[in-house]
Amino acid sequence: METTVLKESFIEKSNKKLGAKPEDARISLTYLSLAFILLLVGGTLGLIQGLNRAGLFELPAWLNYYQVLTAHGILLVVAFTTLFMTGYFYAGVSHTLGGLTSKARKFAWSALASLLVGTVMIMTTVVMGDASVMYTFYPPMQASPWFYIGLVFLALGIWLAGTGVFLNAASWKKANRGQKLPLFSFFAVGGYLLLILGSLGITAEVLMLIPWAFGWTETVNVMLSRTLFWAFGHTAVNVWYLVAVSAWYVAIPKIIGGKTFSDVLARVVVILSVILNVPGGFHHQIIDPAITQGVKFMHVFMSLSIALPSLLTAFAMFAIFERAGRKKGATGLLGWFKKLPWKDVRFLAPMIAMITFIPAGAGGIAQTNNQLNQTVHNSLWVVGHFHLTVGVTVALTFFGITYWLIPYLSKRVMTARLNKLGLIQTWLWAIGMLFMSGSMHWVGLLGSPRRTSFSTYGDNATALSWDPYLMFLGIGGTLLFIGVVLMVYIAFHLMFRAPKGHTEFPVAEEEKDAAPTPKWTERWGLWIVLAIAVISMGYVIPIVDMIVNAPPGSPGFRTW
Amino acid sequence: MIKNKHNAVAIIVVLLFGVALFYVGTDGFQAYTAESARTAKLIDEKPSFPEVTLEDSQERMYPFSEFEGKYVMLTFIYTSCTDVCLQLEVNLAEVYDQIPEKYIGEDIVFLSVSFDPTRDTPEVLDKYRSYFESDGETWRMARIPDQQELDSLLDDFGVIVIPDGEGNFVHNSAFYLADREGKLIDVMDYTKIDEAAQKVTSILDAEAGE
Amino acid sequence: MKQAIYGLVLYVFLMLPPVANLAESVMTIHMHMQMPLFVIAGMLMTPYLKQRFPTFFAKWNRNGVPGIILFMIIIMYWMLPRTMDEALTIYAIEIFKFISLPFLAGVPLRDSWIKLGKMGKNIIFVTLSLLCGFMGILYIFSPEQLCNNYLIVEQITLGWAFLFLALSIIIYFIQQFFVDKTEYE
Amino acid sequence: MKMHRSEEIWLIISVTVLVLSMVVTGYQTFALGMGPPSNTETIDPQKVDETAPFDEPGVYKVGDNEYEVVMTLQIFSFTPGDIEIPAGAEVTFTMTSKDVVHGFQIAGTNVNAMVMPGHIQKITQTFDEPGEYLILCNEYCGAGHQAMATTITVK
Incomplete structure (x- = not known):
C-alpha cells in the first residue's frame, strides 16, 4: 500500500508539473477540435430544421428537409459524440495511467483516420442526395452503398479506439501488479467495451445491406435489419450517457471540493451498464409487427433493468453534494444546496445536465412500458426525450468537461470572463432546451409526428392546432443555435487564445476511511460473458423467429 | 478416513438417485420425449x-x-x-x-x-x-x-x-x-x-x- | 441471512401461478430463465441452510463431489425434452421441478463449488459446454418436434440459445487461463 | 459491497417502482388485452396487390357495428382514404406496406402502429366520439412523407 501511495503521488506530481504529455495532448485536441467543428455544422442544420418545422422558414429548392435531418442526426448523435468521447477518454487515460503507450497512440490516430473517412463518406452521400435515409436508415429504403461502407469505417474507428484503450489499460496493469485500475480508466474501458458490443449489431446489419445496395442481392430482411440497428442505436446513446456519468463520478466531486462517494459503487455502475444495456434497443420496437407480445413484455423487463445503474448514480451524486456542502458548514436538510459552486461553469453545466436527467430518465422509463409507448411512439415526444437525454444530459456535461479539459490540454487557463460567458451559454442552452424539448413533449402527446417537415396536412384542424407549440420549438432552436456558436467560440478560445498557465485535470480522491475496492470488480472476462449471456437472452428468441418465419424479402426503394 | 466414508456413501447415493430418476423419468430409458412416452402408453393401454x-x-x-x-x-x-x-x-x-x-x-x-x-x-x-x-x-x-x-x-x-x-x-x-x-x-x-x-x-x- | 430472504422471495415469486405460466409459455424462457432462476434462488438460500445444518454439508459433501454430481444429474434431467413437456402437463412433475432445481441443484452447486479443486471446476466447465453444445445441435437440427407443447420454431430458438450458452461458458473457461487469478483474490 | 442504509432504502423503493410498472404493463397486456399491435402474419411484399385480402382494400362490415378496414400503405398515401364509419364502431385495421416502412397513427387516439413491407399489422379501436380524425404516417418514408395523411370520419 505504502508504495502505491508513493507512486500515485509521484505520477500526480509529475503530471502537475508537466501537464498533459504533448504527444497525448495533440491526439485529444485534434479529436476535440473536430468534434466542435461538427457541432457547429450539426447545430446550424438543427436551426434550419427548427425554423422550418415552426413554419417560419421555407427551405430552398436545392436543399431537402430530410437531407438536413439525416445530416443533423448523424453528425450530432454519432460523429460529435464519438469524437468527443475519444478525445476525452484518451486524455483521461493518459492522465490517470501516466501517459499513453506508443501503441495506444497509434491506435488513436488510426481510429481518427477511420472515423474521418467514415464521416466524409457518409456526409458526401448525404450532400449528394443519395442517402436521405435518417440516421436509422431503415431498409428497404436504400441509400448509396458508400453510405453503408462509411458506417463500416465508423464502426472500425470505434473498435480501433477501444482497442487502444484496452491495450493501454492492460499494459498498465502489468506494470502495476495488484493495483486497481484508476476509476477514470475503468470508465473508459467499460465505455468502449459497451460501444463495441453494441456496434456488433450494426456491423452485422450493414454487412447485410452493402451487397443489397450494390445490387448483388435482390432483397433484404426488413425486420431483422431494424432489430440489429436498434441493438446499436440504443446502446450508443447509453454509451454517451456513460461518458457523461464518468465525469460526474470522477471530476465533479473534485470541482466542488468533495471526495468520491464510493469507488465500488461507481465501478458497479459501469459493470451493470455494460452487462444490461444492449437488449434495451427492443423498446424501440414495441409497436412493430412480427414480435409477439410475450417477447415484448420480456423486453420491458430488460429495458427497465437499465434504469438500475442510473438510479444508483442519482443517489451517489446527491450524497456527494450533501457531504461536500456539509463539510463547508452547511446545516439543515437542504442547506448544502446553497453551498454548491453555482457560479462555476465547470459545475453548473454538468449539474443542470444531471437535474435534467431526472425528468429525462423518468420519461424514458415511461416510454419503455407498452401502452405509454404506444401513445408517444414516433411522435415529437420522442424527439423531445432524446434532446433532453443526449442534448442536455450528455451535451451539457460534455460542455462542462470542455471548460477544464481543453485548457488542461492546451496548457492555458480559463479566465473569469470565459467563465461568465460559459454561464451564459449554459443558461441559454438550458432555457432553449426547455422551450424546444418542452414543446416537443407536449405536442407529441397531442399526436404531432417526428421526422416530418412543416405540414398542415391540408389544413387539417388537428394539425393546425399544433402550430403554436411548434412556434416554441422554433424559438428554442434559435436559442440553442446561439448556444452552439458560443460554445464553439469558447472551445476554440480555450484552445488557442486563453492565457497560458496550468489547469488541473480534476480527479476526485477517495475518502480516507473508504473501504478498499474488492478485486472482483476487474474481472472483465466475467462481465463480458455475462453481457453475452444477457444479449443472447434478449435477442436469440426474436431473431431466430425473424429469420425462420421471415416473409419474402424486400427490394430497395429510393423514395426521396 | 471415517469422514471420507460419508463422502463416498453420498456419491453412491447420489448416483443411485440419478439412475433411478432417469429410469423413472424415461420409462426405463425408453422414452426421452413426451411423444415417445405417449405412443408407448397408448399401445400399452389400448x-x-x-x-x-x-x-x-x-x-x-x-x-x-x-x-x-x-x-x-x-x-x-x-x-x-x-x-x-x-x-x-x-x-x-x-x-x-x-x-x-x-x-x-x-x-x-x-x-x-x-x-x-x-x-x-x-x-x-x-x-x-x-x-x-x-x-x-x-x-x-x-x-x-x-x-x-x-x-x-x-x-x-x-x-x-x-x-x-x-x-x-x-x-x-x-x-x-x-x-x-x-x-x-x-x-x-x-x-x-x-x-x-x-x-x-x-x-x-x-x-x-x- | 439477507441473502436467504432474497432467495426465498425470488423462489416464491417464481412459483406464483401467473409468473410460472408466463415463464413456461415460451420454451426458451422456460429452460433458460425460469430454471436457472430457480437454481439461483437455491444458491441464495445456501448460506442459511449451511448455517442451520453445518454438519450435514461437512459430512456428506466433504470434497464437493457428491454435490456437484447431484447438480449435474438434476440439470441433465431437466434438459430432457420430455421433462419439459411433463412439467407442463403433469402436476407432480411441476412440483418436482420447483423442489429439485433450487434444493437439489442450486444448494449443492454453491456448497460444492468452493470445495472443488481447479481440476474439478475445469471438468464441470468442459462437460457443461459440451452438453449445451450437444443440446443446441440437437434442438436446431432435429427434424421432428421434440416437445409436444412448443412450436418447432421455439425448439430451434432454444437450440441457438444453448449454443450461445455453450459459447459463453467456453469464453469464460478460456479467459481464465489468461488471467492471473491471484490478482482478484 | 457494503451499502449505506439510506442507499438500500432508495434502491428498494426504486426497484419497487420499476416492478410495479412492470406489473401494470403485464396486467394491461395480458389480462385486459391492451397489448401493443404485434401481429405476426407475413406476406410477399412484392405481391401485395395479388394477395387476399389486400387485392381488394376497403372498409368491410364484419359484424354488428364492427368493421374491418383492409388497408395498404404506399408512398405517400393510404388506400382506402377518407374513411367513414358510424359512431361507436369497433374498427380493426388490417394493414401492410407496398414499399418502405410506414407508420400508422390516428392523432388524438392511442392508435399507433408500425407497418412494414412483408408483415401484416393489425390494430383495433372503438370510435365513440363523432368527429374527423387525422390519420398520418409517422415514420419517415421519403420526400413526400409530410403529405402522407388521410382522415377517418366518425358519424
Whole structure:
C-alpha cells in the first residue's frame, strides 16, 4: 500500500508539473477540435430544421428537409459524440495511467483516420442526395452503398479506439501488479467495451445491406435489419450517457471540493451498464409487427433493468453534494444546496445536465412500458426525450468537461470572463432546451409526428392546432443555435487564445476511511460473458423467429 | 478416513438417485420425449374410441360404431395446415395404395379426422379429399362437430393440439390403428410408410389366414 | 441471512401461478430463465441452510463431489425434452421441478463449488459446454418436434440459445487461463 | 459491497417502482388485452396487390357495428382514404406496406402502429366520439412523407 501511495503521488506530481504529455495532448485536441467543428455544422442544420418545422422558414429548392435531418442526426448523435468521447477518454487515460503507450497512440490516430473517412463518406452521400435515409436508415429504403461502407469505417474507428484503450489499460496493469485500475480508466474501458458490443449489431446489419445496395442481392430482411440497428442505436446513446456519468463520478466531486462517494459503487455502475444495456434497443420496437407480445413484455423487463445503474448514480451524486456542502458548514436538510459552486461553469453545466436527467430518465422509463409507448411512439415526444437525454444530459456535461479539459490540454487557463460567458451559454442552452424539448413533449402527446417537415396536412384542424407549440420549438432552436456558436467560440478560445498557465485535470480522491475496492470488480472476462449471456437472452428468441418465419424479402426503394 | 466414508456413501447415493430418476423419468430409458412416452402408453393401454358423432365430406352423420367389425386407420388433421398434415395425408395415401385391394373397405377403412370443425366444413373436406384421391368411402374425411366430443377423443388418444393464435395449430402426428372393436391397438410413425403398410397388411393377412 | 430472504422471495415469486405460466409459455424462457432462476434462488438460500445444518454439508459433501454430481444429474434431467413437456402437463412433475432445481441443484452447486479443486471446476466447465453444445445441435437440427407443447420454431430458438450458452461458458473457461487469478483474490 | 442504509432504502423503493410498472404493463397486456399491435402474419411484399385480402382494400362490415378496414400503405398515401364509419364502431385495421416502412397513427387516439413491407399489422379501436380524425404516417418514408395523411370520419 505504502508504495502505491508513493507512486500515485509521484505520477500526480509529475503530471502537475508537466501537464498533459504533448504527444497525448495533440491526439485529444485534434479529436476535440473536430468534434466542435461538427457541432457547429450539426447545430446550424438543427436551426434550419427548427425554423422550418415552426413554419417560419421555407427551405430552398436545392436543399431537402430530410437531407438536413439525416445530416443533423448523424453528425450530432454519432460523429460529435464519438469524437468527443475519444478525445476525452484518451486524455483521461493518459492522465490517470501516466501517459499513453506508443501503441495506444497509434491506435488513436488510426481510429481518427477511420472515423474521418467514415464521416466524409457518409456526409458526401448525404450532400449528394443519395442517402436521405435518417440516421436509422431503415431498409428497404436504400441509400448509396458508400453510405453503408462509411458506417463500416465508423464502426472500425470505434473498435480501433477501444482497442487502444484496452491495450493501454492492460499494459498498465502489468506494470502495476495488484493495483486497481484508476476509476477514470475503468470508465473508459467499460465505455468502449459497451460501444463495441453494441456496434456488433450494426456491423452485422450493414454487412447485410452493402451487397443489397450494390445490387448483388435482390432483397433484404426488413425486420431483422431494424432489430440489429436498434441493438446499436440504443446502446450508443447509453454509451454517451456513460461518458457523461464518468465525469460526474470522477471530476465533479473534485470541482466542488468533495471526495468520491464510493469507488465500488461507481465501478458497479459501469459493470451493470455494460452487462444490461444492449437488449434495451427492443423498446424501440414495441409497436412493430412480427414480435409477439410475450417477447415484448420480456423486453420491458430488460429495458427497465437499465434504469438500475442510473438510479444508483442519482443517489451517489446527491450524497456527494450533501457531504461536500456539509463539510463547508452547511446545516439543515437542504442547506448544502446553497453551498454548491453555482457560479462555476465547470459545475453548473454538468449539474443542470444531471437535474435534467431526472425528468429525462423518468420519461424514458415511461416510454419503455407498452401502452405509454404506444401513445408517444414516433411522435415529437420522442424527439423531445432524446434532446433532453443526449442534448442536455450528455451535451451539457460534455460542455462542462470542455471548460477544464481543453485548457488542461492546451496548457492555458480559463479566465473569469470565459467563465461568465460559459454561464451564459449554459443558461441559454438550458432555457432553449426547455422551450424546444418542452414543446416537443407536449405536442407529441397531442399526436404531432417526428421526422416530418412543416405540414398542415391540408389544413387539417388537428394539425393546425399544433402550430403554436411548434412556434416554441422554433424559438428554442434559435436559442440553442446561439448556444452552439458560443460554445464553439469558447472551445476554440480555450484552445488557442486563453492565457497560458496550468489547469488541473480534476480527479476526485477517495475518502480516507473508504473501504478498499474488492478485486472482483476487474474481472472483465466475467462481465463480458455475462453481457453475452444477457444479449443472447434478449435477442436469440426474436431473431431466430425473424429469420425462420421471415416473409419474402424486400427490394430497395429510393423514395426521396 | 471415517469422514471420507460419508463422502463416498453420498456419491453412491447420489448416483443411485440419478439412475433411478432417469429410469423413472424415461420409462426405463425408453422414452426421452413426451411423444415417445405417449405412443408407448397408448399401445400399452389400448383405449377404446369414444362414442362420437362424425360428419363426413358427404355430409353423412354417424357414430364411430359405423365402422364396427372393421379395422380403422386413423389420422388427425386440419385442412388449413400447410406442412405436416399434407405430408401426413400424402403418406397415408401411399399406405392406402400398398394395402392389398381385397381388404380395402371390407376389413379396413381409412379415416382422417379434422380437429378444426369450424373451418373444415363438409365442402372443405370434400375438396381436401380430392387432393389425395381419397374416394370418400373407403377413405373418409370427417369432422366432429361437437367440441366436447372432439376434446374427449383428442384427450383419450393423447393428441395434443395447440392453436398458435393465427389460425394454425401445432399438433403431433402419427398413424393410429383401431381394431374391429374400436380399440386402439397401434400408433405408428407416419414417416415410415412401408413399415406401417407391412404391419397393417400382416395383421389383416393373419386374420384372413385363420 | 439477507441473502436467504432474497432467495426465498425470488423462489416464491417464481412459483406464483401467473409468473410460472408466463415463464413456461415460451420454451426458451422456460429452460433458460425460469430454471436457472430457480437454481439461483437455491444458491441464495445456501448460506442459511449451511448455517442451520453445518454438519450435514461437512459430512456428506466433504470434497464437493457428491454435490456437484447431484447438480449435474438434476440439470441433465431437466434438459430432457420430455421433462419439459411433463412439467407442463403433469402436476407432480411441476412440483418436482420447483423442489429439485433450487434444493437439489442450486444448494449443492454453491456448497460444492468452493470445495472443488481447479481440476474439478475445469471438468464441470468442459462437460457443461459440451452438453449445451450437444443440446443446441440437437434442438436446431432435429427434424421432428421434440416437445409436444412448443412450436418447432421455439425448439430451434432454444437450440441457438444453448449454443450461445455453450459459447459463453467456453469464453469464460478460456479467459481464465489468461488471467492471473491471484490478482482478484 | 457494503451499502449505506439510506442507499438500500432508495434502491428498494426504486426497484419497487420499476416492478410495479412492470406489473401494470403485464396486467394491461395480458389480462385486459391492451397489448401493443404485434401481429405476426407475413406476406410477399412484392405481391401485395395479388394477395387476399389486400387485392381488394376497403372498409368491410364484419359484424354488428364492427368493421374491418383492409388497408395498404404506399408512398405517400393510404388506400382506402377518407374513411367513414358510424359512431361507436369497433374498427380493426388490417394493414401492410407496398414499399418502405410506414407508420400508422390516428392523432388524438392511442392508435399507433408500425407497418412494414412483408408483415401484416393489425390494430383495433372503438370510435365513440363523432368527429374527423387525422390519420398520418409517422415514420419517415421519403420526400413526400409530410403529405402522407388521410382522415377517418366518425358519424
